Amino acid sequence: MERVPIQLTVNGQSYQVEVEPRMLLVHCIRDVLNLTGTHIGCDTTSCGACTVLWNGRPVKSCTVFAVQADGGEILTVEGLERDGQLHPVQEGFWEEHGLQCGFCTPGMMMTAVALLQENADPSEEEIRKAISGNLCRCTGYVNIVKAIQYAARKMRETVPAAVGIAGGE
Amino acid sequence: MTTTPIRGLGHPVKRKEDPRFIRGKGTYVDDVKLPGMLYLDIVRSPYAHARIKRIDTSKALAMPGVVDVITGAELEKAGLAWMPTLMSDRQMVLPTERVVYxxxxxxxxxxxxxxxxxxxxxxxEVEYEPLTPVLDPFKALEPGAPLVRPDREQKTNHIWHWEAGDKEKTDRIFQEAEVVVSQDLYIPRIHVCSIETCGCVVNYDRAIDKLTIWMTSQAPHAHRTVFSLVSGIPEHKIRIISPDIGGGFGGKVPVYPGYVIATYAALKLGKPIKWIEDRSENLQADSFARDYHIHAELAATRDGKIRAMRVHTVADHGAFDAAANPSKFPAGLFSVCTGSYDMEAAHVAVDGVYTNKPPGGVAYRCSFRVTEAVHTIERMVDVLADELGMDPAEIRFKNFIRPEQFPYKSPTGWEYDSGNYPATLQKALDAIGYQELRREQAERRARGELMGIGISTFTEIVGAGPSHTFDILGIKMFDSAEIRVHPTGSAIVRIGVQTQGQGHETTFAQIVAEELGLPVENILVEHGDTDTAPYGLGTYASRSTPVAGAATAVAARKIREKARLIAAHLLEVSPDDLEWRDYAFRVKGSPDRFKTMQEIAFAAYTNFPLGLEGGLEAVCYYDPPNMTFPFGAYVCVVDIDRGTGQVKVREFLAVDDCGTIINPMIVEGQIHGGLTMGLAPALFEEIVYDDNGTMLTGTFMDYLLPTAVETPHWKTDKTVTPSPHHPLGAKGVGESPTIGAPPAIVNAVVDALSHLGVRHIDIPITPAKLYQLLVEKGVAE
Amino acid sequence: MIPGPFSYRRATSIEEAIALLQQYGGDAKVLSGGQSLIPMMKFRLAEPAVIVDINRVPGLDTIEERNGLLSIGGLVRETTLERSPLIRQRYPIIADTAEVIADPLVRNLATVGGNLAHGDPANDHPATMLALRAEVVARGPSGERVISIDDFFVDTFTTALAPDEILTEIRVPAPPPRSGGAYMKFERKVGDYAVAAAAAFLALDEARKIVRAGIGLTNVSYKPLRAEAAENALLGQAPSDELFRAAAELAAQAADPTSDLRGPAEYKRAVARTMTFRALQKALSRAQAA
Incomplete structure (x- = not known):
């Protein structure tokens, strides 16, 4: 069986692994690199539980082959916290009760992080559109919107460099 | 005196479980990885009904990396081809002769x-001989219909007949009634679709002869008992761990064949086995909710007073009766369908039927069959209002059970604990500006626009339940809590229920904080591990707060009574001279002389009175005296696009009354989520089969979960009418909005079209369905 | 759901990609955004023996106007397209289209070339490109050829591309004065394919009569549909709601949808009519603002 050596930088750490070409990025992250914060919720690229940032863009890692990401930078939920400081998005989800079962939460937060990098002050409508590729079954989205608004406020009040994310654009 | 705030009842305490989730450090079943672990995957039937002629496993077995292929024939030898369901039916684990869905x-x-x-x-390779499936429960009841379950003694597709209420009295009132309205309602099959699918990791450790199963389970103790009964393994040799659960909503109550096969494989192969469903498998084969064909009638006076209700329902339970209803209630609590309205009599009959579909009848974020009940009455009240030309709010005020009638004995035998329905509806109408909306509607109608206002004033019944009436497979539906206070004043609480996102680790800590006067952050809540947690029936049907919440409060009060003795010893007074006030035992008349729980806890290990046992702990198995009856008033405003048939929910206000609120932040979050799971079946979700019984909605491409774009910005408010029998006055809330929202939405859509003669629309109100109606009524664009 | 095994070949130039396609013939599939291909592979609806990854082929991801044409590289991501100031200002119909494809995360990878080359009548760009009279540039072993969009869509999942050709570029005529276009999609929820969708493009002369009309329809036939009769009915006419209603009716008649979970054929035809009418109205307002 064909195996391909690839190099991935995940949350700032470099990994050299060999994978089958068909291995999905999400399985590589979860099963090979043992970063299980990224979840799987469907098989039709619908739910977004597997969302990670790939070279700064939020993508559904169940619909990318790991080999495609060779040489790329991946940011997962485990990479959001820096030096013991929660990312404002993490803080927002906690403060505003933006999660319940927590299963969609990592993907939802990664989408939010990417949104706030591009739009420092999104409206509710913009937030709702931005997270429309991430399904949540518990929260009804209202508090997720509030959580992202909380993070946006917090990030606007903070020195931009302090919340920059390695692997971002 | 402690300076750390207690933050007991009523505080919006940030959730204690969140720090791990927001860091991606939750442990869900698929995150469990054991050395040498093997993976199990399942071959599934492409037919709804077929005889299995041959299964050839040789090609699969010859593949590198394949360890084993397990068939029904092998399980039969082990006596495991069938397993009991929670409804005293039995279900195939793997088939030996035929597939039935x-x-x-x-x-x-x-x-x-x-x-x-x-x-x-x-x-x-599987060779099938296709058989004719029966998919329509009415056809399944016809003579000569294909038999779904030839394994049963009774050669019929009829499973059971169940009735409640007074038939004779009801029929008499209907005969003499001034007005009778009737309506057929179909509440289609839907699926809970927690974002985490089901699965397990099974490890059998030969060295200690112990089977450990990490399992997506809402009821780990009950599942352990079932596993023990099925396998013959003593219960103490089985440990079920329900780790972090990515949503349950009822879908993780049944025991699925995959769990049993994985356990068999682990025992046989001596290796850990992981089985995780794909979403498609989860959607296509796991248990479903609803599928109720309802015929409902109301008898009333001409001025709008409801006198009686008569309901007959055909319940499609699929091929196995694998729901999780209490054993005396095969149709769940459907007989609560008289709702919030006082009437003289009611009669409800339900017939359960087998069809060639996956097992149905589990909940979808609702107490047993209460969604169906509430949908029926809330629609019927509007049907009656339409018949009489009354305003839907007015007819509700006219028929509400009055506050002074509580406790209220319903015509089907339930005793409603408390309620104040008029106040809650009035609050909702005032807040949303009901009269103004009616004026706007009239103006829009004049312009040809379609706008509707819908009301739902539901009563939920949760907290199963009193042991004299409620059991599952004979296990009484109590629930439990165990509290141990450590010497330095922190505590561990273990409960028999299992969170799937409801925030038990926070809420239950707040209950103990309130009762013992210990800061909430010093209280650790554990659950989900059958080796450590006390036995409980699990979390579903909004029973955690009503039952386990009560158990926790009562256990804490037991601790407090012992603490009184220790405090008396420390203060050198009689226990009777002490009173519990402001989170401390104080000497009556000299409140400055007191002992806090922290001081008492230390003394419980270091300086307790002679004759008293040391330590400070208590257990409670709480048997609720009654169910609790949360209620609410919802108002929904919709606009309809005449060019596409699309319904847009413009505004939705939910005023809920769930009694005493423990954590308002969590309660509000539960309501938001429940409303969204009410919106979904009202407008989007439906499980559809073709004529061959093939499911057409087996992925998220066709089974439509609403995103943030389709979901409105929910508005919530509350009234508080405590339960008189619950130690805290709490009632439970997680499911109220799921049952209350659909009729509010449907009533709004029907209201938008009522001037055109539309009286009822079945859910889901899809754009295609609604557009067809607009065409029929001549208002399509 | 796990894709079947395949060999992975990463092309670093268009020539290399074409050579790989020649080498493996029908066993190979081009991977660009992968947002349709990979899900199909998970369900084993596609089981290519070889995947030729063209994502690192340089020069295929530009958006520029030159010689009176808009050129969109085949590898341009939908997100890039929907956010491009050039597209938003000069070709809002294309931005309309890009921003309703699938969902925002899918659009970060999905490419405009893939959306067209997949040949799926449910995809959104085809209708817009039909309305805009675009051209598709294909590169193969014998070099480059330009295919009129009208000749590009052959059948369901079949385009005029040969197995060893790659869609490298889409060319759209620059908008004439007093022109505007719009894409209106009706979907059951975000992420769904269209129940029906319509792309409309209008150009007016100085007398405010319609001199150019383009109407494309999504997901109402076995392949992307251009509603020619509807276009012809608009030409030479002064725009009005009445005229648009008549054109929308003609477009609906041209539609030949199949019944499915999105609704019966008759309903989809009605939605096609509604979407065409609304797209024409919006196109007109943009033309008038231009």
């Missing part, structure tokens, strides 16, 4: 990794 488990492969297992599934 599409996507049913046919065989299982075990391989060294999930990719090889997936390949091997395709290499198992």
């Amino acid at each position: 599409y996507a049913q488990e046919v065989a299982a492969v075990v391989a060294t990794d999930r990719y090889t297992a997936a390949d091997a599934v395709l290499a198992v």
Whole structure:
């Protein structure tokens, strides 16, 4: 069986692994690199539980082959916290009760992080559109919107460099 | 005196479980990884009804990395081809002769990794002889219909007949009634679709002869008992761990064949086995909710007073009666369908029927069959209002059970604990500006626009339940809590219920904080591990707060009574001279002389009175005296696009009354989520089969979960009417909005079209369905 | 759901990609955004023996106007397209289209070339490109050829591309004065394919009569549909709601949808009519603002 050596930088750490070409990025992250914060919720690229940032863009890692990401930078939920400081998005989800079962939460937060990098002050409508590729079954989205608004406020009040994310654009 | 705030009842305490989730450090079942673990994957039937002629496993077994292929024939030898359901029916684990629904488990492969297992599934060759499926429960009841379950003694597709209420009295009132309205309602099959699917990791440790199962379970103790009964393994040799659960909503109450096959494989192969469903498998084969064909009638006076209700329902339970209803209630609590209205009599009959579909009848974020009940009455009240030309709010005020009638004995035998329905509806109408909305509607109608206002004033019944009436497989539906206070004043609480996102680790800590006067952050809540948690029936049907919440409060009060003795010893007074006030035992008349729980806890280990046992702990198995009856008033405003048939929910206000609120932040979050799971079946979700019984909605491409864009910005408010019998006055809330929202939405859509003669629309109100109606009524664009 | 095994070949130039396609013939599939291909592979609806990854082929991801044409590289991501100031200002119909494809995360990878080359009548760009009279540039072993969009869509999942050709570029005529276009999609929820969708493009002369009309329809036939009769009915006419209603009716008649979970054929035809009418109205307002 064909195996391909690839190099991935995940949350700032470099990994050299060999994978089958068909291995999905999400399985590589979860099963090979043992970063299980990224979840799987469907098989039709619908739910977004597997969302990670790939070279700064939020993508559904169940619909990318790991080999495609060779040489790329991946940011997962485990990479959001820096030096013991929660990312404002993490803080927002906690403060505003933006999660319940927590299963969609990592993907939802990664989408939010990417949104706030591009739009420092999104409206509710913009937030709702931005997270429309991430399904949540518990929260009804209202508090997720509030959580992202909380993070946006917090990030606007903070020195931009302090919340920059390695692997971002 | 402690300076750390207690933050007991009523505080919006940030959730204690969140720090791990927001860091991606939750442990869900698929995150469990054991050395040498093998992966199990399942071969499923492409037919809804077929005889299995042959299963050839040789090609699969020959594949590198494939360890085993398990079939029904092998399980039969082990006595495991069938398993009991929670409804005293039995269900195939793997078939030996025939399959009875599409996507049913046919065989299982075990391989060294999930990719090889997936390949091997395709290499198992199964030869089927297709049989005629029966998919419509009415046809299933006809003579000569194909038999879904020839394994049963009774050669019929009829499972059971169940009735409640006074038939004779009801019929008499209907005969003499001034007005009778009737309506057929179909509440279609839907699926809970927690974002985490189901699965398990099974490890059998030969050295200590112990079976450990990490399982997506809402009821780990009950599941352990079932596993023990099925396998013959003593219960103390089985440990079920329900780790972090990615949503349950009722879908993780049943025992699925995959769990049993994985356990068999682990025991047989002596290796840890992981089985995780794909979303498609989850959607196609796991248990479903609803599928109720309802015929409902109301008898009333001409001025709008409801006198009686008569309901007959045909319940499609699929091929196995594998729901999780209490054993005396095969149709769940459907007989609560008289709702919030006082009437003289009611009669409800339900017939359960087998069809060639996956097992149905589990909940979808609702107490047993209460969604169906509430949908029926809330629609029927509007049907009656339409018949009489009354305003839907007015007819509700006219028929509400009055506050002074509580406790209220319903005509089908329930005793409603407390309520104040008029106040809650009035609050909702005032807040949303009901009269103004009616004026706007009239103006829009004049312009040809379609706008509707819908009301739902539901009563929920939760907290199963009193042991004299409620059991599952004979196990009484109590629930439990165990509290141990450590010497330095922190505590561990173990409960028999299991969170799937409801925030038990926070809420239950707040209950103990309130009762013992210990800061909430010093209280650790554990659950989900059958080796450590006390026995409980699990979390579903909004029973955690009503039952386990009560158990926790009562256990804490037991601790407090012992603490009184220790405080008396420390203060050198009689226990009777002490009173519990402001989170401390104080000497009556000299409140400055007191002992805090922290001081008492230390003394419980270091300086307790002679004759008293040391330590400070208590257990409670709480048997609720009654159910609790949360209620609410919802108002929904919709606009309809005449060019597409699309319904837009413009505004939705939910005023809920769930009694005493423990954590308002969590309660509000539960309501938001529940409303969204009410919106979904009202407008989007439906499980659809073709004529062959093949499911057409087996992925998220066709089974439509609403996103943030389709979901409105929910508005919430509350009234508080405590339960008189619950130690805290709490009632439970997680499911109220799921049952209350659909009729509010449907009533709004029907209201938008009522001037055109539309009286009822079945859910889901899809754009295609609604557009057809607009065409029929001549208002399509 | 796990894709079947395949060999992976990463092309670093267009020539290399074409050579790989020649080498493996029908066993190979081009991977660009992968947002349709990979899900199909998970369900084993596609089981290519070889995947030729063209994502690192340089020069295929530009958006520029030159010689009176808009050129969109085949590898341009939908997100890039929907956010491009050039597209938003000069070709809002294309931005309309890009921003309703699938969902925002899918659009970060999905490419405009893939959306067209997949040949799926449910995809959104085809209707817009039909309305805009675009051209598709294909590169193969014998070099480059330009295919009129009208000749590009052959059948369901079949285009005029040969197995060893790659869609490298889409060319759209620059908008004439007093022109505007719009894409209106009706979907059951975000992420769904269209129940029906319509792309409309209008150009007016100085007398405010319609001199150019383009109407494309999504997901109402076995392949992307251009509603020619509807276009012809608009030409030479002064725009009005009445005229648009008549054109929308003609477009609906041209539609030949199949019944499915999105609704019966008759309903989809009605939605096609509604979407065409609304797209024409919006196109007109943009033309008038231009």
